[in-house]
Amino acid sequence: MNTDDTRQTPAVRLRHEGAVDEETLAYARTKIDAVVGRTGLPAVSGEVRVVRAAAHHCDRPWSATADLRVGGRQVVVTVEEAGGTALVDRLQDRLRRQTDKAARARDDGHRTTAPPWRGGSGPSQPAPEDPGTA
Numbered sequence: 628m629n630t631d632d633t634r635q636t637p638a639v640r641l642r643h644e645g646a647v648d649e650e651t652l653a654y655a656r657t658k659i660d661a662v663v664g665r666t667g668l669p670a671v672s673g674e675v676r677v678v679r680a681a682a683h684h685c686d687r688p689w690s691a692t693a694d695l696r697v698g699g700r701q702v703v704v705t706v707e708e709a710g711g712t713a714l715v716d717r718l719q720d721r722l723r724r725q726t727d728k729a730a731r732a733r734d735d736g737h738r739t740t741a742p743p744w745r746g747g748s749g750p751s752q753p754a755p756e757d758p759g760t761a
Contacts, residue, residue: 638672639663639695645679651711652677655691658719668730669698677714689714693722697729 641656655677663671673695680688687707691714695702702725708714741747 638670640674641677642674643677643679645681647677647679647711651715654712655715655718658715659693659722662719662722662726663695668726670696671726672696673702675718677711679711691715691718693718695722695726697726700729700732702726702729 639659641652641659643652655675659675673693675691675693675695677691678689680690682688687709689709689711690707691705693702693704702722704718704721704725706714706718706721708717
């Protein structure tokens with residue numbers, strides 16, 4: 628069974644596969660909204676998928692994958708857990724950490740500057756002293 632959660636929150640879709648109960652989906656929606664709806668975060672869009680495996684012999688039948696765009700950066704988070712609530716909590720922690728990292732990289736300008744021989748500005752040189760002023 629593959630369904631879409633029709634509620635749209637800041638352009639992040641929540642999808643699920645398998646026997647995922649409504650309580651876990653509501654909990655996931657609340658936690659995802661808390662992460663992507665924070666002030667100061669650039670525009671966030673993408674999809675979060677929660678899957679519960681049908682095989683009962685798995686150690687961790689619950690898995691989640693988040694594929695989001697935070698500003699101009701892509702954030703991908705994957706999580707596996709034994710229970711739905713633990714899965715959502717770990718997903719929230721990893722999403723928060725990765726979205727913060729993406730937002731800081733955008734704000735701090737972590738871009739390298741081109742070297743002087745490629746047209747970039749080199750290190751600033753002190754003005755040479757005029758020998759006649761000393």
